[in-house]
Amino acid sequence: MIIRGKAYLKEGVKEVSIHVEDGFIRDIRLNHSISGDEVYDYTGKGLLILPGMVDIHVHMRDFDYSYKEDFYTGTSAAAAGGVAVVVDMPNTKPRVNTLRMLWYRDCVASINSVVDYGLYYGVPSSPSELEGYEETAIGMKFFPEDLEAGEDLLSNVLRYNAEKDIFTVFHPEDPGFVKNGFRPPEAEVKAAVDIARLGVKYGFRAHLTHVSNIESIDAARKIDPSISSDTCPHYLTLSNELYRGSYYRVYPPLRPEDMRRNLLRYFASGHVEALTTDHAPHEAEEKLRETPWGGFPGLETALPILLTLCKKGVLTIDRVVEAYSRCPAKLIGFDKLLGDIEAGKLANFTVVDLDSSYKIDPSNFHSKAKHSPFEGWEVHGKVVATFVRGVPVYMDGEITAPRGYGENIMRLWR
Template sequence: MMRISGDTTVDLVLIGKALIEGSFLEAAVAIDDGVIVGISKPSLAPNSVSRVEFGEKFLLLPGMVDIHVHMREPGLEYKEDWGSGSRAAVKGGVTMVVDMPNNVPPANNCSVLQEKLQRASARSLVDFAFYAGFNPLVEELERCRGLFVGFKLYPEDLYSPGARNVFSYASRYGLPVVVHAENPSLFRESKLHSDARPPEAEESAVKHALMLSRESNAWLHVTHLSTSGALMSVLEAKVTPGGRVTFDVTPHHCLLSDELYRGEKRGIAVVNPPLRPEGERASIYTSLRNMLPDAIVTDHAPHRIEEKTSEKPSPGFPGLETALHLLFREILEGRLGLEVLELYSRRPARLLGVKKGVLGEGFEGDVVVVSKEEWVVRGEDFESKAKYSPFEGWRLPTKTYAVYIRGEPVYIAGQFMTSKGGRLAVPRG
């Protein structure tokens, strides 16, 4: 453990059972000027302006980092906005999000990215970053390069002639190209959503994206990977010299199968890529158990309930308020190791180059306190505007009790302590 000098007075000391280097230890986390300045035994904690001790039923974690969310604002605020979405993040123990560019109009130019910055700065409780959307004239983004941490390509973008321009630009600056890998030419008509967008559509698109990445020497990040075939292609590419390939998975692709499309949750559960048959689900879950992904993401994608229960349900559902506690369910019931929490904290932060996701000296003072307290997932209780979940009715063993962002209390015992406070998270390399 680290220790700072005994005559120092810091802003805040949090004491309790803390996740330090992969294990829970009784520790004092000292935070000053928004940064963790020391970890010590409680008896060696420095003097502090504020000191909070948490008892046996509490666990101290680094803030989670979700690199794939849809806050919807600007343009789709009726689905979600930075206020409601960031409250959902806080309630789920997430202290930083990276927002996708499918706004209205899309965030593929400096004007919309600047507007997103202004809106998020005014309303978000959590720190944030943005991806830029597909723009075949990608050089137009040069003057606002500091406003985005990578590019996001959707299926139709990936097969556009302009995709090569995006990969080349990303290669020049070391930015990731985040790809939703599905080949639209392989979609088909079917009443079953998982059959309409079959596994081979994902597998084909992954191979195409890998080809573009190799051609340009660009960093490819495959998001919400959902099939065993695509997984094998990505893993092979990861161990092949010369290129950089990373990928993430979601809790829903790990824990839910397409059996939901045959039941009463079929509209709620519609998501792209789809939930897969049990064999595919098991493969993705096994990759998670073996710590193969580079990150876990929620793909938090809120819609109005009317959009989810229509004849053609909108794809996606909220996930920020459940992901951390779904992981704890798997950990506490012995199916996953404690290290899996790194995929939702340390590792995505490292991908972005931000000093978050770790309870350690020099990292930002983002701390989440969870209580060992059972609760039942009920969409009506969500902070998100989307009051539903494919995990409706699941019993989860932990609950978010407190959240500190850069040492400032944001959420304590069910109460939000502020109405804003997030800021643009700038990668440090």
């Protein structure tokens, strides 16, 4: 297979022909001399071939929450959003924190996904449920209450993760600061400091996800300079001054305008290195209850929003590729296969049209959650096609790969 057009390479944007064989990039030529029977031609004004995006924080739901989302609709949303690999969170019902449940989750994911996926393991209630989990899961996710699991279990788990060099992701929010549903920024700062201390003590790879406040990063890095972090499009673009009400409920909450601006500055400069969506689908009705569920879908809006910020001169394409592909690939230990268009890596591509503008209309989402805080936003930059291992999984508005095409990336060579 050959894909041709303007491509984002490490050395810059170049007009190339990319030769793909068995799902891998074999060869990249600086002209269109390669010919073959299967050619995808994306030469044209505004079109750009990027490395496939990698989203290391999504909730595919499924199991008892399959009415909110399942692996088919969730990975379809990923494909439509230009995301070639998703990494799924374990706070499902039932939870994914036993080895049997992890294997079962992997089965459900592998027969339903249209893009490749990774799985996080939840903190188990017994150390006997640790042995070998890293063969199926790409990392572990700690929710705030998991840090109160008790000294014994916690040290067993963290020692295990350190010994096996497992990517360990934390939702930094100290429950002790949460009062009457109010979740102040200090809750995040305090938790980030505690997590950094644990990282230094046990030596595992600690990552702070969906950071909403730069003080958390600064405080954590004073203790552990190597701690990594990500944030989400909603913390970069929405503040609690303009976006109020139960629909906008998300954890951590949206912050005041000055905090949002500082976070965007940190993100633009790479101080917050990665971007995730925290794609968290719920039924629209569940968002408007007296006690609404937190979170909203994000996979189909993230890349267009980032590209719009590029158009406005707030971000660069370099930064977008770095934050939403290269850096997350490296964090999960898959930089040999993902994150760049380069011979030897997987042929994952996201083709975008930088000249195309449209209004975000959630009724067109592939996600089951047909709502968005970005409804009605005019975005500049549209996902035209997504390729996973050389196969188009999304083209011109349609899902083009069969259910079950997606594979657990742990089963791909690394």
